[in-house]
Amino acid sequence: MKKEDVPQDMSALGKITTEVCYATDKEGNYTTEQSRGWDVKITALDVTWKNVEERMAAARQKVLSNEASPLLFFMEKNVMDVSIVAGYTGFWKWRVKRHLKPSIFNKLSNKILLKYAEVFNVSLNEFKTMKVDAS
Amino acid sequence: MQVNFQHMQAAHCESGVTRNLLKNIGINKMTEPLAFGLGSGLFFVYVPFLKINNGPAIAFRSFPGIIFKQTCKSLKIPVRRKKFFSKQKAQLFLDQRLEEGHAVGCQVGVYYLPYFPKEYRFHFNAHNLIVYGKEGDNYLVSDPIMDTVKMLTSYQLERVRFAKGALAPKGQLYYVEKNQDVTDEQMKTAIKDGIKKNVFNMLRIPGPIAGVRGIRFAGRKIKKWRDKLGLPKAGLYLAQLVRMQEEIGTGGGGFRYIYAAFLQEAYAYHPADGLLKISAEFSRAGDLWRTSAVQAAGIYKQRLGSQEDFNVMGDYLLEIAEIEKKAFESLAKINWH
Numbered sequence: 001m002k003k004e005d006v007p008q009d010m011s012a013l014g015k016i017t018t019e020v021c022y023a024t025d026k027e028g029n030y031t032t033e034q035s036r037g038w039d040v041k042i043t044a045l046d047v048t049w050k051n052v053e054e055r056m057a058a059a060r061q062k063v064l065s066n067e068a069s070p071l072l073f074f075m076e077k078n079v080m081d082v083s084i085v086a087g088y089t090g091f092w093k094w095r096v097k098r099h100l101k102p103s104i105f106n107k108l109s110n111k112i113l114l115k116y117a118e119v120f121n122v123s124l125n126e127f128k129t130m131k132v133d134a135s
Numbered sequence: 136m137q138v139n140f141q142h143m144q145a146a147h148c149e150s151g152v153t154r155n156l157l158k159n160i161g162i163n164k165m166t167e168p169l170a171f172g173l174g175s176g177l178f179f180v181y182v183p184f185l186k187i188n189n190g191p192a193i194a195f196r197s198f199p200g201i202i203f204k205q206t207c208k209s210l211k212i213p214v215r216r217k218k219f220f221s222k223q224k225a226q227l228f229l230d231q232r233l234e235e236g237h238a239v240g241c242q243v244g245v246y247y248l249p250y251f252p253k254e255y256r257f258h259f260n261a262h263n264l265i266v267y268g269k270e271g272d273n274y275l276v277s278d279p280i281m282d283t284v285k286m287l288t289s290y291q292l293e294r295v296r297f298a299k300g301a302l303a304p305k306g307q308l309y310y311v312e313k314n315q316d317v318t319d320e321q322m323k324t325a326i327k328d329g330i331k332k333n334v335f336n337m338l339r340i341p342g343p344i345a346g347v348r349g350i351r352f353a354g355r356k357i358k359k360w361r362d363k364l365g366l367p368k369a370g371l372y373l374a375q376l377v378r379m380q381e382e383i384g385t386g387g388g389g390f391r392y393i394y395a396a397f398l399q400e401a402y403a404y405h406p407a408d409g410l411l412k413i414s415a416e417f418s419r420a421g422d423l424w425r426t427s428a429v430q431a432a433g434i435y436k437q438r439l440g441s442q443e444d445f446n447v448m449g450d451y452l453l454e455i456a457e458i459e460k461k462a463f464e465s466l467a468k469i470n471w472h
Binding site for chain 2: 001006012018019020023028029032035038039040041043044048051078079083087088
């Protein structure tokens with residue numbers, strides 16, 4: 001890639017820092033050039049987050065129709081799977097899976113719920129009610 | 136308390152950390168492409184049975200940790216690397232090293248990294264940064280991806296050092312134990328070794344999913360994604376491929392440009408015939424990776440979507456595999472003086 005071809009499309013990262021790209025100068029020698037982002041990458045990221053939002057919406061529906069506990073919603077929101085949640089909370093995977101059932105979830109002690117809330121960076125009440133900003 | 140340390144931005148976190156740590160002990164000839172090349176950083180692997188963030192597991196670089204380890208080993212620089220079970224011990228150990236005057240590299244997860252933009256926070260645990268000081272409860276952090284230095288509270292640092300999930304860092308840190316100079320002779324040998332190992336990784340590693348064969352394998356699979364996954368999911372898969380290839384930390388073109396830059400720098404040490412020509416081949420491979428990313432973007436933007444479009448996408452990878460195969464074969468035949 002030539003230095004003048006390094007794309008400069010403003011990305012979410014570009015607002016915070018430019019990134020280093022390796023590109024060639026007129027003589028064909030490698031040098032670095034700062035980039036603000038590239039449209040192709042920006043849409044790749046957008047598509048990925050749009051998918052996360054769709055998964056969140058589906059999870060919210062499941063919780064509302066009592067097919068799953070709020071834990072599922074927050075897992076999708078935080079792009080986590082059962083093993084990542086198990087890693088952060090210290091609970092075994094089979095316990096996390098159990099907590100996805102509303103009947104079991106509703107009987108959990110505050111101590112356990114607080115552990116989840118800390119991992120998801122929300123308050124206990126937000127965790128139980130899913131009342132957080134849609135973002 | 137603060138170690139004498141100079142922050143420098145880099146394209147890729149691990150080769151950036153490696154360069155910055157080595158420059159910090161006085162090895163001024165170290166550059167990011169050199170660190171990447173000595174550490175045999177260039178790679179490709181597609182693990183079809185593994186899923187990361189609901190997408191395909193694809194990497195364009197060698198296993199995390201290899202670059203620092205191999206670069207230092209080939210230059211005979213003594214390093215220490217340590218993982219921890221206890222968070223307290225991990226912090227204490229770090230504090231003691233800072234007290235002794237070491238700048239310390241840390242493997243971290245980016246998910247809870249507060250200065251990262253929200254859009255970039257996935258459960259990616261192979262990020263690297265340098266801690267070079269502590270003020271009260273705050274650690275001074277040099278993240279090679281960022282243009283300026285950052286600060287993390289001890290809680291924030293602990294959280295990212297003990298990130299969970301695939302490749303969990305387990306508090307891993309590493310540093311150079313003893314300052315040492317590197318002669319041009321040493322550098323020459325290290326360049327040769329780094330290239331040889333990279334040739335092995337790309338051409339001769341067993342199995343169909345890694346190296347040049349892995350690129351071809353991925354190209355053939357992509358052609359089947361449309362029917363097998365359906366358009367929306369195939370689009371997501373391609374978006375993940377593009378992110379692994381182009382996102383922060385790659386220097387563009389799936390690290391192929393950094394490698395091309397490395398070969399140019401290698402030529403300054405070894406004016407061997409053909410080296411510059413091979414460097415240009417890697418630039419060509421990088422360009423083609425980017426062209427394929429534009430094609431992929433057409434699909435996940437839903438501008439394209441026919442089977443023919445997927446065939447074109449797959450064929451790009453087959454063409455790239457051919458270029459890289461020839462380039463590495465020529466590298467294997469270089470006559471080192």
